[in-house]
Amino acid sequence: MRKEFQILDDFIRQKALRRTPQRENVLDVFIRVEGHVSLDELSRFVKKKYPKIGYTTVYRTMRLLAETGLCNEVDFGHGVLRYEHKYNHSHHDHLVCKKCGRYIEVFDPQIEKMQDKLAAKCGFKPDSHRLQIFGVCSKCQARYNKKSK
Amino acid sequence: MRKEFQILDDFIRQKALRRTPQRENVLDVFIRVEGHVSLDELSRFVKKKYPKIGYTTVYRTMRLLAETGLCNEVDFGHGVLRYEHKYNHSHHDHLVCKKCGRYIEVFDPQIEKMQDKLAAKCGFKPDSHRLQIFGVCSKCQARYNKKSK
DNA sequence: TTTGTTATTGAAAATAATTTTCAATAGGTT
DNA sequence: AACCTATTGAAAATTATTTTCAATAACAAA
Numbered sequence A, B: 001m002r003k004e005f006q007i008l009d010d011f012i013r014q015k016a017l018r019r020t021p022q023r024e025n026v027l028d029v030f031i032r033v034e035g036h037v038s039l040d041e042l043s044r045f046v047k048k049k050y051p052k053i054g055y056t057t058v059y060r061t062m063r064l065l066a067e068t069g070l071c072n073e074v075d076f077g078h079g080v081l082r083y084e085h086k087y088n089h090s091h092h093d094h095l096v097c098k099k100c101g102r103y104i105e106v107f108d109p110q111i112e113k114m115q116d117k118l119a120a121k122c123g124f125k126p127d128s129h130r131l132q133i134f135g136v137c138s139k140c141q142a143r144y145n146k147k148s149k
Numbered sequence C: 001t002t003t004g005t006t007a008t009t010g011a012a013a014a015t016a017a018t019t020t021t022c023a024a025t026a027g028g029t030t
Numbered sequence D: 001a002a003c004c005t006a007t008t009g010a011a012a013a014t015t016a017t018t019t020t021c022a023a024t025a026a027c028a029a030a
Helices: A005-016 A019-034 A038-049 A057-067 A109-121 A137-146 B003-014 B022-030 B039-049 B055-068 B109-121 B138-146
Strands: A073-077 A081-085 A093-097 A103-106 A125-135 B071-075 B080-085 B093-097 B103-106 B125-136
Touching: A005 A019, A005 A057, A019 A038, A019 A057, A019 B080, A038 A057, A038 A081, A057 A073, A057 A081, A073 A103, A103 B103, A109 A125, A109 B109, A125 A137, A125 B003, A125 B109, A137 B125, B003 B022, B022 B039, B022 B055, B103 B138, B109 B125, B125 B138
Parallel strands: A093 A125, B093 B125
Antiparallel strands: A073 A081, A093 A103, A125 B125, B071 B080, B093 B103
C-alpha cells in the first residue's frame, strides 16, 4: 500500500472520522494525476474510474486531503482553485504560461530567504507565501517564432 | 482638474468611446479610496455619493480604468477581485495579514531581479508577477500579545 | 438646433465556481 | 444485530462575475 493511503487512514483514525471507499478512490485517482488539477477536472477523472462518486464527494475529499497535507490548494487567479501534490513535494513557486496555461514549478532558496527578510523589515511574521511569475514558456516562445517566420 | 481625469478623457477620445458623467463619477470616488477595494465595496461608496449609478456601471468602469492604466486588478485568492491605484504607484508586492485582512505594499529591487533570473534560467519570458506573503502584521502581533497576558 | 447613429446605462438574468442542505445510506462501536 | 452518527450525492443555495436588452444619452453630421 502506498504511503499516501496510510497517511489518510491515520488522519481518519486520529480524527475519529470514517474510512470509506469513496475517500480512498478519490485519493487513488489524485495520486495518478500530475500537475495542478481543478475540482472539475479531477471529478471527471474520478467519474471515469468510479462513476458512482459525485462531485460533492470529490470536493469534500480534496479538502480533507488538504488537511492531511497530501495536497495543497493553489490559486492562479483565474477564478478556479487547483490542487497539487504536497506529499514528498517541497515548497516551490510557479511560472504560469499565458499561452499554453502550463504551470512550471521552480524554487530558489535565496529568494525565499530574501522574502523572509523583507517581511521581517516590516515587523511582519510570515507563515506562507506565493510567488507566481506570468509570461511565456520556452516551448510557446519556440512555437510562436516558428509561426511568425 | 486632476491628471487622472485627463488620462481617462484621452483614453476615451483615442478609442472613440463616450465621455459620460458616470465614468467620471466612478473615477472621482475611486481616486479618494485608499488601498485595495473590491467591486462590492467600491460600488457602495459610489452609491453614497451618486445613488443613481449601478453596480454594473462601476464594474464596467473599473475594467475601463484598468485598461487606461489608472488601476490594477489584484487577486489575493479569497474569491474576490480587488482594485488598487496604479497611476503614480510603482510595482510592488503584498504582505497579507491573516488577522486583520490588511494588505501592506512592499518592494525589494533585489528580489525583483532574482525573479527575472529564475525565470530566465527556465527559458521563461516573464512579463508580470505577483508575490504575496501571508502572515500576521506587526499591529496584530502586538494586539495578540496584549490579550494573552 | 435637430436628427441619426450607436455607445452606454442599469436592472435583471445568466454564468460559473464553490458551498450547504437534507434524506438516504453505510461505517464502526456496543 | 442494533444503534448512533458520519458520509454520500443530488439538488439547492450562495457568491462573485459577466451578459443581455430595452431605454437613454453622447456626439457627429446635416
